[in-house]
Amino acid sequence: MIDIDKLRFPVGRYVSPETxxxxxxxxxxxxxxxxxxxxxxxxxxxxxTVLNTPYRxxxxxxxxxxxxxxxxxxxxxIRFKLAVTEENPTVRPYFEDRWAECSDSKDSEIELSLNxxxxxxxxxxxxxxxxxxxxxxxxxxxPANKVTMALKEVAGLYAWHGNHHLNHILITIS
Numbered sequence: 236m237i238d239i240d241k242l243r244f245p246v247g248r249y250v251s252p253e254t255x256x257x258x259x260x261x262x263x264x265x266x267x268x269x270x271x272x273x274x275x276x277x278x279x280x281x282x283x284t285v286l287n288t289p290y291r292x293x294x295x296x297x298x299x300x301x302x303x304x305x306x307x308x309x310x311x312x313i314r315f316k317l318a319v320t321e322e323n324p325t326v327r328p329y330f331e332d333r334w335a336e337c338s339d340s341k342d343s344e345i346e347l348s349l350n351x352x353x354x355x356x357x358x359x360x361x362x363x364x365x366x367x368x369x370x371x372x373x374x375x376x377x378p379a380n381k382v383t384m385a386l387k388e389v390a391g392l393y394a395w396h397g398n399h400h401l402n403h404i405l406i407t408i409s
Contacts, residue, residue, distance in 0.1 A: 242291035245402035249395040255387045260371065263394035268360045270397035271352040274301065277404050278345060286345060290403040295335050297407055300400050302340040303331060305348035305355070311393050312359045318375040318386055319366070328379035363390065 252259065278286075278301065286298040295303065310329060317324045334340060339347075371387040384392075 242294070242406070244399065245406055246395065246398050249392055249399075251388045251391055255391065260387060260390060263390045264360060264363045266394040267356060267363070267390070267397060270304075270401065271349065271356050273401055274304070274352065274404070275349055277401060277408065278349070281408065285408060288407055290407045294403075296341075297404050298343075298345055299335045299340050300403055301345045302343070302348045303335050304397065304400055305351045306334050306340070307331065307396065308352065308355055308359070308393065311389070312355060312362070314375055315359070315362065315386060315389070318373045319370050323374045323376055323383065325376045325378055328377065 287296050289296050314326045372385055374383045374385050376383045
């Protein structure tokens with residue numbers, strides 16, 4: 236029998252650690268930095284039939300997952316910059332499931348989002364490495380989740396998010 240929860244969360248659900256050290260932050264930044272090259276390696280020469288395969292029943296296709304990572308991480312980068320430049324801003328939620336159904340996510344070549352992720356993650360990592368201890372404690376409010384999050388927690392969430400979806404791809408192609 237297929238364990239749907241394991242297919243949905245191949246690396247487990249994200250749980251923020253009680254204490255986040257500078258070393259942990261650096262590890263998360265390194266994971267964010269490495270994601271685009273790991274995605275390229277995992278998807279090189281995949282045929283269209285595989286890219287159009289869902290990673291689980293009723294799940295997104297691998298193509299949608301890659302485009303979702305670009306959409307999600309663009310939003311994350313902007314949320315980080317808002318938090319550093321404003322006082323606890325309220326960020327704009329978006330309907331990621333609806334975005335995944337747009338034609339650019341369902342039909343376009345993955346190279347578009349792989350290129351975007353290359354550039355975006357370079358900028359994002361430069362920005363993350365420039366943050367002070369004070370900056371890491373800055374927050375934003377997410378109205379859909381009704382939670383205020385510190386950037387140091389959000390860094391872990393997005394490092395996890397990249398690994399989470401990379402594993403969806405790796406499991407599907409194995």
